[in-house]
Amino acid sequence: MRLAAINIDGVLLNDTFSPVIHRFVVNRGGAYTAEVERRVFSQPQQQASEYLAHVVRVPMTGPEALEAYFAERVAHMSEDPVRLLDGAIELVRRLRGLGLRTICYGGLGREHFDRFLGEWAHLFDGPGYVCTNGFRPGITEITSDVFGLAGAQAVFIDDVARVAEKAKELDVPFIGHPSDFEHGFQRGLMQEVGVRHLADSLHHIDEAMLRAVDAEAADGTVWKQPSVAPV
Numbered sequence: 001m002r003l004a005a006i007n008i009d010g011v012l013l014n015d016t017f018s019p020v021i022h023r024f025v026v027n028r029g030g031a032y033t034a035e036v037e038r039r040v041f042s043q044p045q046q047q048a049s050e051y052l053a054h055v056v057r058v059p060m061t062g063p064e065a066l067e068a069y070f071a072e073r074v075a076h077m078s079e080d081p082v083r084l085l086d087g088a089i090e091l092v093r094r095l096r097g098l099g100l101r102t103i104c105y106g107g108l109g110r111e112h113f114d115r116f117l118g119e120w121a122h123l124f125d126g127p128g129y130v131c132t133n134g135f136r137p138g139i140t141e142i143t144s145d146v147f148g149l150a151g152a153q154a155v156f157i158d159d160v161a162r163v164a165e166k167a168k169e170l171d172v173p174f175i176g177h178p179s180d181f182e183h184g185f186q187r188g189l190m191q192e193v194g195v196r197h198l199a200d201s202l203h204h205i206d207e208a209m210l211r212a213v214d215a216e217a218a219d220g221t222v223w224k225q226p227s228v229a230p231v
Contacts, residue, residue, distance in 0.1 A: 001173060001214050003154040004095040005142050008106035008129070010159030011177050011202070012088040013116055016080065017041070018181040020073045021052070024065075029057030034185035041186070042137050042160040045107065082116055087202035091157075092123045098210055100155075101125040105142060107133045137163040139172055152217045157205065161189035168193055173217045175205055194223060 006012055021040055025032045036055060040048040049066035060068070095102050102124050104113055113129035114121070121128050126146055132138030143154045155173035156163060167174040176195045178186035190198060197213060199205045216222045 001100060001153055001155050001217050003125075003143065003147055003149055004100045004102050005139075005154055005156045006092065006095075006102065006104050007156075007158040007160070007163070008104050008113060008117070009108070010179055011157055012085060012092075012104065014080070014083050014085055015159065015179040015181060016073060016077055016082055018179050018184050019080070020069065020076045022181070022183050023076075024052065024069055024072055025056060030055045032183060034189060037185050037189070038162065042107065042158075042162045044133055044136050084116070085202055089120055089123070091202045091205055092120070094205075094207065095210070096123065098207065101147070103130060103142060103146070104128065105130040105132050105138055107131070107136065109133075137166050139163070139166050139170055143172070152220070152222070155210075155213055155217070159186060161186050161193055161195075164190050164193045164195050168223045171220070171223055173213050173222045175199060175209070175213065177202065177205070196222075 009015065009017060021036070022032050025036060039051045045066060046062060049069065050062035052069065053060045053062045053065040092102055103126055104117065104124050106112065109131055110129055130138060130142055130146060132141070135141050139151070139156060143149045143151055151170045151172040155175060156167055157175045157177060158164065159177050159179050164174050164176060174195060176190040176198045178184070178190055178198065180200070187198065197209055213222070
């Protein structure tokens with residue numbers, strides 16, 4: 001592998017999306033289900049907001065849902081501010097120490113990266129940050145368009161199963177860091193997809209795990225069991 005692509009919210013920064021989406025839905029009479037997470041997480045904002053407007057019982061349009069969601073997110077962040085997750089910068093340095101280039105990506109604009117990770121921008125390559133709102137989840141765009149690499153040459157580290165699904169479709173290495181949000185479904189969804197490498201802590205994404213993923217990428221066994229030679 002030559003590149004590590006690291007999601008910003010939920011991997012490098014704390015998860016400020018799951019709690020807000022959950023509260024948004026249940027406070028408006030909707031049911032918060034795995035399907036809600038499938039249809040909202042790592043989706044373009046317009047598409048996600050149209051779905052949110054559909055599942056709640058308060059009449060609203062997609063744009064109204066998006067505006068209300070971001071207003072509630074601001075309120076949530078006053079109670080639980082955005083912060084670096086424990087081990088975040090150490091992970092980036094560990095990746096770079098193993099010879100990988102690093103890129104950060106997410107659905108919010110560049111200003112989000114600059115505000116919360118600008119101090120460490122020198123630890124990221126190329127543009128440093130890629131906003132994927134226009135082409136979710138962005139695996140092909142980041143690997144091929146930005147860095148000119150084949151899929152197997154990049155590992156994606158993300159907290160959302162939909163990204164894992166696309167990685168599996170493209171045979172791209174993937175490490176899952178599902179949120180510990182008590183009402184969340186991402187760990188189970190990742191297990192359904194067949195994610196082999198799951199980490200509850202960024203410290204668990206250690207050299208041993210990264211070398212194992214690299215070996216699987218080289219063997220073409222990232223998403224399938226290696227063949228066993230007959231005895």
